[in-house]
Amino acid sequence: MPQKVIAIDGPSASGKGTLAQRVADALGWRYLDSGALYRITALYARNRRTAWDNEAAVAALAQALPVEFVEGSVLLDGEDVSAAIRSEEIGMGASRVAALPAVRTALLQRQHAFLTEQGLVADGRDMGSVVFPDAVLKVFLTASPQVRAERRAKQIGVPLAGAGFERILADIEARDEADRNRTVAPLQKLPEAHLLDTSALTIEESVKKVLDWYREK
Ligand code: C5P
Numbered sequence: 373m374p375q376k377v378i379a380i381d382g383p384s385a386s387g388k389g390t391l392a393q394r395v396a397d398a399l400g401w402r403y404l405d406s407g408a409l410y411r412i413t414a415l416y417a418r419n420r421r422t423a424w425d426n427e428a429a430v431a432a433l434a435q436a437l438p439v440e441f442v443e444g445s446v447l448l449d450g451e452d453v454s455a456a457i458r459s460e461e462i463g464m465g466a467s468r469v470a471a472l473p474a475v476r477t478a479l480l481q482r483q484h485a486f487l488t489e490q491g492l493v494a495d496g497r498d499m500g501s502v503v504f505p506d507a508v509l510k511v512f513l514t515a516s517p518q519v520r521a522e523r524r525a526k527q528i529g530v531p532l533a534g535a536g537f538e539r540i541l542a543d544i545e546a547r548d549e550a551d552r553n554r555t556v557a558p559l560q561k562l563p564e565a566h567l568l569d570t571s572a573l574t575i576e577e578s579v580k581k582v583l584d585w586y587r588e589k
Contacts, residue, residue, distance in 0.1 A: 375507055376487070377506075378510075379507035379510045380395075383548045383551065384547050387513065389405055392405070394579045395579055395583060404495070408446060410469060412437060412439050415456060424465050435478040438450075467547050468550075508586070510566065513578075518541070568582070
């Protein structure tokens, strides 16, 4: 039985979040930003002075994450960390803790709990491969590293040339490399996933494409 889930996987800054949220709104389904869970885990570990490579300790924190999602904001221990989890540093930390199998296992149940009868659009790296393998539709999103770095730079107000931009591009490429080459739940395009390259598409065009694929099912 296919699950009432649209799984959208892809590299960092490929626009997964915006796309997934818009598709969820269009269908009246819930939205899961799975990357946020890894980011929150990294931030929580840092706040607790726990090293990102201490697998057992980070997994214990992930298991007990005091997190709430309230009207588009992320609360950790009651504090709004929506902006704090978006930094490149925490993105890197997320990538580090996400490479630890015990951390991934600890977050699995929490991700499954997002699925209700309402339906779910979930974005991440392993939504189609591990978390929701029976998703009714799987999409693999890409865009060139240059385009993704430009989007990220615009988002945080960094000029599109110069050292700041070069750093963003290097960070994106480093994180891609780490996410693709890890042994546990690596970023990959599954044979059954629809490939969507958004380098030359507007967000509206991308949303329409996913909705069309879903309606063709
Ligand atoms: O998607 P986002 O950039 O917020 O994810 C942060 C990091 O969390 C990624 O670089 C990746 O290492 C990890 N992640 C993951 N599996 C997911 C979602 C995110 O490993 N499903």
